[in-house]
Amino acid sequence: MEIKTVKDYDALSACLADEVLSYMVSSSEKLICLPSGDTPLGAFKWIAESLAEKEAPSLHYKLVGLDEWVGMGRETEGSCQFYMNEHLYKPGKIDDARIVEFNAKAEDLENELEKMDQFLKEHGPLDLVVLGIGMNGHLGLNEPGTSFKTYSHIVPLTDKTKEVAQKYFSEETPLEKGITLGINYFLEAKRLIVIASGKHKADIIKQLVDSEATESLPASIVKLHKNSTLLIDEAAASSL
Numbered sequence: 001m002e003i004k005t006v007k008d009y010d011a012l013s014a015c016l017a018d019e020v021l022s023y024m025v026s027s028s029e030k031l032i033c034l035p036s037g038d039t040p041l042g043a044f045k046w047i048a049e050s051l052a053e054k055e056a057p058s059l060h061y062k063l064v065g066l067d068e069w070v071g072m073g074r075e076t077e078g079s080c081q082f083y084m085n086e087h088l089y090k091p092g093k094i095d096d097a098r099i100v101e102f103n104a105k106a107e108d109l110e111n112e113l114e115k116m117d118q119f120l121k122e123h124g125p126l127d128l129v130v131l132g133i134g135m136n137g138h139l140g141l142n143e144p145g146t147s148f149k150t151y152s153h154i155v156p157l158t159d160k161t162k163e164v165a166q167k168y169f170s171e172e173t174p175l176e177k178g179i180t181l182g183i184n185y186f187l188e189a190k191r192l193i194v195i196a197s198g199k200h201k202a203d204i205i206k207q208l209v210d211s212e213a214t215e216s217l218p219a220s221i222v223k224l225h226k227n228s229t230l231l232i233d234e235a236a237a238s239s240l
């Protein structure tokens with residue numbers, strides 16, 4: 001694991017945007033998984049601006065959706081897919097044909113898991129996975145205690161995640177379960193970048209850097225991955 005500490009949020013956003021864009025303009029098609037959440041928003045702005053100016057033939061990528069709250073879709077304000085659509089897909093003029101996502105509103109969620117696993121079996125591994133770190137160390141919606149061997153799965157959410165996630169919604173929203181890519185997909189990816197910004201992430205970053213890789217701290221897989229970077233700003237690194 002490389003630890004890359006940059007000055008502030010803008011520097012983190014620029015650094016992340018550069019690397020993601022380098023995959024998107026690669027000469028062969030790349031499979032990229034990007035997280036929703038607040039941390040990547042600055043990078044998404046750069047990426048969307050750059051994509052909107054590029055011609056489709058110069059771009060070779062597909063985006064694989066990381067996670068979603070069960071029962072919600074792109075049209076639900078506050079959902080993960082809503083966030084991705086508002087901040088990346090729409091402003092970047094990304095065609096739906098490039099996006100592979102769970103349908104978290106499907107009656108048959110098991111079928112959604114199977115479809116995603118089948119897609120990644122045929123087209124994987126993921127070339128680039130970028131993940132934010134939850135306040136409890138979760139990755140996607142892989143909560144503490146999730147096995148490192150998981151592929152796509154449905155998870156009961158922890159109280160911490162239910163509470164922190166309220167920031168995405170304009171009114172109190174009950175959340176019970178999530179559907180997410182599992183940790184083994186992140187471990188099998190060719191490149192893994194875990195991002196964190198701000199003082200409020202300083203404690204979890206310290207725990208991560210101090211601990212062994214352990215299932216009680218999903219973000220600690222960044223230590224097991226052979227081509228990974230923990231990309232943080234000085235505020236998130238302030239307890240190290």
Ligand code: PGA
Nearest residue numbers: 037038039132133134135
């Ligand atoms: P954040 O979310 O980027 O909004 O902090 C990270 C996460 O909870 O996975």
